[in-house]
Amino acid sequence: MTTTYPFEADSVDDALTAVGTPAVRIDGLDKISGAAQFVDDLDFGPDLLHGAVVESPHAYARIVSIDTSAAEAAPGVVKVITGEDFPYNFGMYMEDRYIFAQHHVRFVGEQVAGVIARTHRQAVRAAKLVEVEYEVLEPLLDPKEAVAEDAPLIHPNLGDYAHVPWFFPKADTNIAHWRKIRKGDTEKAFAEADYVLEDTYRVPRYAHCAIEPHVTVGKLDHAGRLTVWTASQSPHTQRHLFAEALAPLGFAHKDVRVITPYVGGGFGGKAGVSMEIIGAAMATAVKGHPVKLRFTREQEFYNTYQRQGVVAELKVGVMNNGTITAVEHKLYWDAGAYVEYGANVVNAAGLSATGPYRVPNISNDSLCVYTNLPPGGPYRGFGYSEFHFGLESHMDRIAEAIGMDPVDFRRKNAIVEGDELSYGGHMNPSGMIEAIDKTAAAIEWGVDEESKNPNTIMGKGVALFWKAPAMPPNASSASFLKFNEDGSVNVSVSGMELGQGYLTVMAQIAAEILGLPVEMVRVETPDTDRNPYEWQTVASHVTWSSGLAVEKAAIEARAKIFEVIHEVYGFEDETLYLEDQKVKCTTDPEFAKPLREFVIDGIQTDDGTWRGGPIIASGKFMPEFTNANSDPETGQGGHPNVHYTVGACGVLIEIDKETGRIWVRKAALAVDAGKAINPDLVKGQITGGLVQGLATVLYEDMRFDDDGRLMNPNFTDYKIPTSFDIPDEMIPIIVEVPQPDGPFGARGVGEHTMIAAAPVIANAVYNALGVRIKSMPITQEKIALAVTDRHHN
Amino acid sequence: MIAHEFAYERPTTLEEATRVLTEHSGSVRLLAGGTDLVAWLRDDAVAPDLVVDIKAIPGLDTIELDGDELHVGSLVTFTDLIESEVVAEHAPLLIEMAETVASPGIRNRATMVGNICSAVPSCDAGPVLMAYDTTVHLIGPGGARSVSIDDWFIGLRETACSDDEVVTHLTLALRPHGGVYVKLMRYGGEDLAQAAVGIVEYPGHEYRVAFGAVAPTPIRAHRIEEVLRGKPLGEEVIADAVALVRDEISPITDMRATAEYRARMCEVMLERGLAASHERLEGAGPAYGTRLI
Amino acid sequence: MELSLNVNNEEWALDVAPADVLLDVLRERVGTKSPKIGCERGDCGSCTILIDGRSVRSCLVLAVEAEGHEITTVEGIGADHLSELQNLFISNNSFQCGFCAPGIVLSATELLARNPSPSRHDVQEALSGNLCRCTGYEPIIEAVLAAGERNEEVSA
Known part of the structure; x- marks a missing residue:
């Protein structure tokens, strides 16, 4: 059985002129010339004030008192604000977060007060003068300790927080959400299985490390309108949360405006609202002045979202013929001090923790556990990267145990169209088998490689991945489109150009429908006053969702064009088409009406009057086939996910047996894009995601001391890849099994490309050395010590 | 800011x-x-x-060969070293070391003398300058004086230079040699040393060995040098030297590496480094700049 | 302190404090926004500028140190017409978010000025201090190598 989709987009057409081409990015010139403006590059004039944040030095403490008098008296200080000024809570999916700490601090670095001064230097100096007295409490830093029966409570009032209906917080515990899946009979299946493997895998926290730090400039003008310029993936969601959180100050949504210029990388870290609420609150405290809050790299690390750590307890049962019969996956997430966004990562992982396999008997428990570490949140991969590490390591181990080739084992069990999903729905069309075969061929799976260097050894690994967008069931996108006098087009959308090429892809979709060259379409970053709604640029959903909204707007514009041509010339709509910036007609080859002649001014008729006028259109898309209503105890009954994108990854690595150093000699990654609107940009997602994923397994790692303090909040000790840290050869493979409801068949690929990177390395290390490492990262040190220890044992 | x-x-x-x-x-x-x-x-x-700011003082930015001595001024940057033909010919180990320091945008500003004045344990120049028998020249209110590089590092970020002194230049004693600088880093990109070793072999089986990042300061490995002295390198001699590594170093466990990994890698680096420096002395071996780990 | 600064061949007379960092002075006082604030401790390379043709971290230079030197930013490189390298970056879709791009253009410009036909390793070395989180570097390296190949063709 396959899902039926209420909206069927244009079918994939061989005669495409804009879609499917490696069009040059429409923002390329901006970015290469220095013209591209990011929030910090905007000028606000001489009355711009600067904010600095007073932070908690403790992971858990009660605030006894705050003395701001010395700071208020410091040179240049305009205002000092604390939690007393903003006693509000807010949050994306659960309102457990505070603008400034209220009575308690729950992680090192949490904002306790804000100082606003004439200059940045004055603000930073004055912030050091705010005196806060704390009663220090024992922090909880480990999710397994935090779920213990007698653990102290990090949020005693958890039961009072408002939250979305698909969350199930357990009051009087540290469990903020517990996603359960129960399907079939796992107990029976494990009893009947020929082989059962059970083990625990550990994944630490990671940082997004967009090179642009978070920056916010807020201004409450004297007419009462709040404008906030943010480096954000989520302008409309931010506007909504600002308006809601600050509602006691009397804001209507129409009075709050979010403007988001180019964003210097997001990766999930700039989704939702994190530090931006501090900037918005500061703006309300200094009416009439713009105030800028720019996080330092250190703050970027410890007080914006982090990727959550997880302890994954996994049990899988198989038959000797290689059929997987049961999966039991328990995920204990280190979700941090506030989980308003991170709890949905937990939810998404829980729904899909079988991985891309056909599994008849499932028991998933995904627990969102409060700890006294910085708030977890969205990060490219959204929980999937984390659980795939253990899951895909496990699959290799099982294949070996039953004497099956790991690629054959995966091919046998890979989920395909129509297979039942863990929550009861059915799998969408998927090119998984093609992805597996092409990946295996690209790395010459089955052919042993010999190293020429006596110190090194070669290894190969494979891993599969899948991911669905994690969204509210009614997350929507919208677009406006208008023609200009010369037949060029402006498209307004509110998805964000994070670098993925969103603006270019939207331009290609509009250009395709309207018969225009891509260069004739301008798409810019949004302003919530002028651009139509977009939920957020997350979940790898905008090519699909916003793309559909743009496609619909373009189709509407095309219909209006045909309507005026019909009215004036009498051609029937079905005979008309757009090509080369002209309207043409299948029944009259001579007819070719340039768009520029009428899309604003209309067409003059024989009697001298005019028909038509400016061609404008709009489009919107909301998935109308999803719902998040399911049984809390089994997860059955809903249809929470719109579709899954799948793929496979394979590597050839070389390892120095003594030092443990790994060189990735070759990495192939195949992803089923449905339809690559711009193959060059899809390849960009593959190379970029792959390298980001490889870094998480090879060296990246947030390190906290016993007091919950982050020890490496900088690039000196949190290493992200340089130009030397990439595979010698990367082989991007685009699979195209169309998504029936996608624009031209497209589905998202942005996050997926990093998901398989961790297990593929774990599997290749095992393949080379026979050492199985079950905690990330798999550093050269870990390998070297494991190899020598094995020799000693 | x-x-x-x-x-x-x-x-x-x-x-x-x-x-x-x-x-x-x-x-x-x-x-x-x-x-x-x-x-x-x-x-x-x-x-x-x-x-x-001492950059306006003339004469501190030169590299000069004077007989069998190489003078390196205190304003000489790592890039200057890398691009110097004199250095390439007479002290190629300086280049092998300089190329591991940060990245070009840092090396265009950072000076080698600044590196030893900052005196962090992972200071790259330390082990190599020790291996090259370097003298540090200073000037202060009492006039000029010089200090052997072996006496230069006092402790963490502490040197023999007092607050009122300026380092003018370094002098390296040059002889025909083969050398290596082996630096353990967390990945292929720029990094501070997790551990490092600088080795020079002079004709007549005379050796210099110094370690970085495995003690509060860069350290000269006198016992290892002693066990090697006068002996042609062979598997057994190298094994004897490697056996002394843990006596020479006092690594700590920190965020960059555990003490145990540092120690084991010092052994590996010494083993590979001795072999490579010997080959280089004989005009063979991996080209300078080739990473041995 | 009085400071005269030469930025992209324009002279600026400024009054700065000794503690003012060149990066901040370029951005806030001169209005040259292409050097970006990424880490402020020399790790990321997004504040890269050229001083007398050499790539430098402007976050690690006091503004007063720049007296008497020529500063070039990407605004100065492409002022009249884009360089061949910049065109190749565009046609190769080399960048994604573009935040690191000004710094990388300058590091690669410095490389090509000194080494017109660099090897892949040379390019990796020249860019090794410019962090890019989006691209995996490959499309950037390919564009610089292509620029090198064109230089070779011209000189051949």
């Missing part, structure tokens, strides 16, 4: 520099390349009243 405020002087002679330093002794910092100092100022790790 640097929150701390300070005064700035840019003397044009060494005399003026030492006079200013004497007047402000105790709360003054010298500025050359600035790649450490400006970062420390920004991090509030130092808070001097005065910063004295």
Whole structure:
């Protein structure tokens, strides 16, 4: 059985002129010339004030008192604000977060007060003068300790927080959400299985490390309108949360405006609202002045979202013929001090923790556990990267145990169209088998490689991945489109150009429908006053969702064009088409009406009057086939996910047996894009995601001391890849099994490309050395010590 | 943004520099390349009243070969070393070391003398300068003096240079040699050393061995040198030297590596490094700049 | 302190404090926004500028140190017409978010000025201090190598 989709987009057409081409990015010139403006590059004039944040030095403490008098008296200080000024809570999916700490601090670095001064230097100096007295409490830093029966409570009032209906917080515990899946009979299946493997895998926290730090400039003008310029993936969601959180100050949504210029990388870290609420609150405290809050790299690390750590307890049962019969996956997430966004990562992982396999008997428990570490949140991969590490390591181990080739084992069990999903729905069309075969061929799976260097050894690994967008069931996108006098087009959308090429892809979709060259379409970053709604640029959903909204707007514009041509010339709509910036007609080859002649001014008729006028259109898309209503105890009954994108990854690595150093000699990654609107940009997602994923397994790692303090909040000790840290050869493979409801068949690929990177390395290390490492990262040190220890044992 | 405020002087002679330093002794910092100092100022790790920029003093930016001595001025940057033909010919190990320091945008400013004045345990220049029998020349209110590199490093970020002195240049004693600088890093990109070793072999089976990042300062491995002295390198001799590594070093466990990994890698680096430096002495072996680990 | 600064061949007379960092002075006082604030401790390379043709971290230079030197930013490189390298970056879709792009253009410009036909390793070395989180570097390296190949064709 396959899902039926209420909206069927244009079918994939061989005669495409804009879609499917490696069009040059429409923002390329901006970015290469220095013209591209990011929030910090905007000028606000001489009355711009600067904010600095007073932070908690403790992971858990009660605030006894705050003395701001010395700071208020410091040179240049305009205002000092604390939690007393903003006693509000807010949050994306659960309102457990505070603008400034209220009575308690729950992680090192949490904002306790804000100082606003004439200059940045004055603000930073004055912030050091705010005196806060704390009663220090024992922090909880480990999710397994935090779920213990007698653990102290990090949020005693958890039961009072408002939250979305698909969350199930357990009051009087540290469990903020517990996603359960129960399907079939796992107990029976494990009893009947020929082989059962059970083990625990550990994944630490990671940082997004967009090179642009978070920056916010807020201004409450004297007419009462709040404008906030943010480096954000989520302008409309931010506007909504600002308006809601600050509602006691009397804001209507129409009075709050979010403007988001180019964003210097997001990766999930700039989704939702994190530090931006501090900037918005500061703006309300200094009416009439713009105030800028720019996080330092250190703050970027410890007080914006982090990727959550997880302890994954996994049990899988198989038959000797290689059929997987049961999966039991328990995920204990280190979700941090506030989980308003991170709890949905937990939810998404829980729904899909079988991985891309056909599994008849499932028991998933995904627990969102409060700890006294910085708030977890969205990060490219959204929980999937984390659980795939253990899951895909496990699959290799099982294949070996039953004497099956790991690629054959995966091919046998890979989920395909129509297979039942863990929550009861059915799998969408998927090119998984093609992805597996092409990946295996690209790395010459089955052919042993010999190293020429006596110190090194070669290894190969494979891993599969899948991911669905994690969204509210009614997350929507919208677009406006208008023609200009010369037949060029402006498209307004509110998805964000994070670098993925969103603006270019939207331009290609509009250009395709309207018969225009891509260069004739301008798409810019949004302003919530002028651009139509977009939920957020997350979940790898905008090519699909916003793309559909743009496609619909373009189709509407095309219909209006045909309507005026019909009215004036009498051609029937079905005979008309757009090509080369002209309207043409299948029944009259001579007819070719340039768009520029009428899309604003209309067409003059024989009697001298005019028909038509400016061609404008709009489009919107909301998935109308999803719902998040399911049984809390089994997860059955809903249809929470719109579709899954799948793929496979394979590597050839070389390892120095003594030092443990790994060189990735070759990495192939195949992803089923449905339809690559711009193959060059899809390849960009593959190379970029792959390298980001490889870094998480090879060296990246947030390190906290016993007091919950982050020890490496900088690039000196949190290493992200340089130009030397990439595979010698990367082989991007685009699979195209169309998504029936996608624009031209497209589905998202942005996050997926990093998901398989961790297990593929774990599997290749095992393949080379026979050492199985079950905690990330798999550093050269870990390998070297494991190899020598094995020799000693 | 640097929150701390300070005064700035840019003397044009060494005399003026030492006079200013004497007047402000105790709360003054010298500025050359600035790649450490400006970062420390920004991090509030130092808070001097005065910063004295020595870049306007002429004569400190030269590399000169004088017989069997190589003089390297205190304003010579790592890039200067890398691009110097004299260095390439006579002290290629300096280049092998310099190429592991940060990245070009840092090396264009950072000086080798600044590197040993900052005196962090992972200081790259330390082990190599020890292996090259280097002398540090300083000038202060009492006139000029010199210090052996072996006596230069006193402790963590502490050197033999007093607050009122300026390093003018280094002198390396040159002889035909083969050498290596092996640096353990967390990945292929720029990194501070997790551990490092500088090795030089001179004709007549004379050796220099010094380690970085495995003690509070770079350290000369005298016992290893002693066991090697006068012996042609062979598997057994190398094994004897490697067996002494843990006696020489005192690594700690920190965020960058465990003590155990540091120790094991010092053994591996010494083993591979001795072999490579010997091959280089004989005009063979991997080209300078080739990473051995 | 009085400071005269030469930025992209324009002279600026400024009054700055000794603690003012060159990066901040370029952005806030001169209005040259292409050097970006990424880490402020020399780790990321997004504040890269050229001083006398050499790539430098402007976050690690005090503004007063720049007296008497020529500063070039990407605004100065492409002012009249884009360089061949910049065109190749565009046609190769080399960048994604573009935040690191000004710094990388300058590091690669410095490389090509000194080494017109660099090897892949040379390019990796020249860019090794410019962090890019989006691209995986490959499309950037390919564009610089292509620029090198064109230089070779011209000189051949």
